[in-house]
Amino acid sequence: MTYLLKNQRHPTAEMVYSALHPKFPTLSRSTVYQALDLFCEKGAAQKIVMGEGEMRFEADISIHGHFLCRKCSTIFNFFYPGDTELPAAPKDFHVEHRYLYYQGICPSCAT
Amino acid sequence: MTYLLKNQRHPTAEMVYSALHPKFPTLSRSTVYQALDLFCEKGAAQKIVMGEGEMRFEADISIHGHFLCRKCSTIFNFFYPGDTELPAAPKDFHVEHRYLYYQGICPSCAT
């Protein structure tokens, strides 16, 4: 069932449910929530919180940042060499996860 | 009323309400929510969303990142020279706001 996460880009739990429901009519929202949480715990996916609105999930767990278009609300991934590119946290802070998120206007909304 | 935002560091709306309520017994949650939103619109404060949990607000609008301790849930600010330090978004993306957020263990929880 994990394949759907890979098809959509940054779906909400509801989007996953809607997409899966036609194929598995008995599927319940509970299962979706629980499965998504499980994937995140196991490291197969990640939760991303973009400003307002619902939680989003994505199966791409490589290092990348997110760009949220203020107009169309689309989320784009953008890649950068690695976490060494990012500012260091103060000494004695043990960083486990880095999260980079931009907001603005995407190319197609700019015209 | 804005001075409370400056006293606490990254309060939730509820924290602002609780702190203000003793002094202004008639104060309502609605007013707090609305005032905080107003401050953010006017650029006097900013909303920050840290993983799970409620929205947080802060009055420091200088350029800095946030570090959330996984154990004690404290939010620390850390400063870096400027947004030029951060990876560039792809060409033709017009970035309006950059947001950097780390997660891990803070020095006092590390011991």
Place this chain on the structure above:
DNA sequence: TAAAAAATTGTAACCAATACAACAATTATT
């Protein structure tokens, strides 16, 4: 095949946030 364990379902509850109508306070207008 039966018993045990694990997964799924659906409903109810939760809780932060918003909407909104009633009310109070402040400012503007003669």
Place this chain on the structure above:
DNA sequence: AATAATTGTTGTATTGGTTACAATTTTTTA
């Protein structure tokens, strides 16, 4: 100063995403 108009505040009801949980189904194990 008095009235009207505007602005701000309050409290309650509602929303909407998420979680809790008991009941049921499915899968695994012996």
